[in-house]
Amino acid sequence: PDEPDGDAGVVTETRAKTKRPPLYKVLLLNDDFTPMEFVVHVLERFFGMNHAQAFELMLQVHKKGVAVVGVFSFEIAETKVGQVMDFARRHQHPLQCTMEKE
């Protein structure tokens, strides 16, 4: 009570660290050979876009070279990339899809 107190009045707040899992961007890359309609179909099928959204994003990739098609947890991003790459390969298109930590 009456002792000298070097910490008098000092309040140290602690906060439990709630670490959110990292998120990953799924990127679609342009190429000269994959048909536009195929890319639109991929975006509708694997990323739940409607036709207008898919067409707009496909055009963005076509013009700029790359675009983010979605942001997901590691596991979901990995699954999407695998689905797109597998679907493209099965149709013999060189379409490339990758992921990168946000």
Ligand code: TYC
């Ligand atoms: N550049 C392609 C073409 O002209 C179309 C395309 C768009 C390909 C997006 C890939 O991720 C892509 N047929």
